[in-house]
Amino acid sequence: MLRRLAVLTASASAALLLGTGPAGAQGTPPSAPPQADQPARFKSAVDLVSVSAVVRDKKGRFVSDLSRDDFIVVEGGQRRPIIGFESEADGPVRVAVLFDISGSMRVGTKAVDARQAARHIFSSLKPGDQAALFAFDTQLDRVSGFTKDFKGLEAKLEIVEQPFGQTSLYDAIAETAREVANASAGDGRAMQRAAIVVLTDGIDTKSRLTAPEVSAIASSIDVPVYIVAVMSPVDDPRNGDYGTGSMSSGLSDLAKWTGGDLFIAISPAHTSIAARQIVGEMRHQYMLAFEASSRAGWRPLEIRARDREHIVRARSGYNAGGGAPPPAEAEAKNRVKQPER
Secondary structure (H helix, E strand, O other): OOOOOEEEEOOOOOOOOOOOOOEOOOOOOOOOOOOOOOOOOOEEEOOEEEEEEEEEEOOOOEOOOOOHHHEEEEEOOEEEOOOEEEEOOOOOOEEEEEEEOOHHHHOOOHHHHHHHHHHHHHHOOOOOOEEEEEEEOOOEEEEEEEEOOHHHHHHHHOOOOOOOOOOOHHHHHHHHHHHHHHHOOOOHHHHHOEEEEEEEOOOOOOOOOOHHHHHHHHHHOOOOEEEEEEOOHHHOHHHOOOOOHHHHHHHHHHHHHOOOEEEEEOOHHHHHHHHHHHHHHHHOOEEEEEEOOOOOEEEEEEEEEOOOOEEEEEOOEEEEOOOOOOOHHHHHHHOEEOOOO
């Protein structure tokens, strides 16, 4: 088993930087995140760093027969030897579903479509998998911790609060990433296949964090973020007629920097396809391990395949070392409401 990156603290307000585009991208990366002199603020204890990676061919099919020698790990422009490798098909997964209950979700059928997307996620899971349900507007609400009772989670979807209020989308993703990491503490294998699935219309009105900051938080603890943006056809940012291009770009970059992806869902069929693809990716992951850098701070990563026909997606970096826990951490913990007994 690979030894895991042990994340001890994270700041809800720290300005974290990324040094590269989405790890493993074989084409032009998304717009680079800020390069300002803002230190990474995670405190970590690391011997080996492990990175989960999904590999597809140019037709979008999973590539599941690769070995250690088929991968290249580049950290800060330097090749790093791979000293641990795992490949397991169809392994158990751990999914945190993050449901947007802000006021903008009342428009049209957004809330209904998001609930249906969550049902698709839960129905795609198997015995041995785990899932949790979170909801957010300006505050994160842990509706249910990780469980194997997927029918029970579907029932709880019906009692999630009706949409109301402003949206702290980026803050909620960051806090959920920490919740996933805490739930997986001491359970390395579960952490290897953990991910967040965000069901939202993509509108953020009140977050303190930015997309690059959140992606650094999730990347540092190897939690891919998949975003399913539910919207009407007229709001689809891909048609060029709606002013959400920058919104879509920010969410796409956030997802890809963490090793996840963005899905635009304008029909029930789209939500079903997104759910199957997300869970499928989680079950077809490679695990690569290498020795952590002796240089403290944010370390950018790029995971490549030797075969140029193979496209790799993985997180964009990790944090080596760190500083004292920031004061905002206690405040961030207090913003998470516990489920009612």
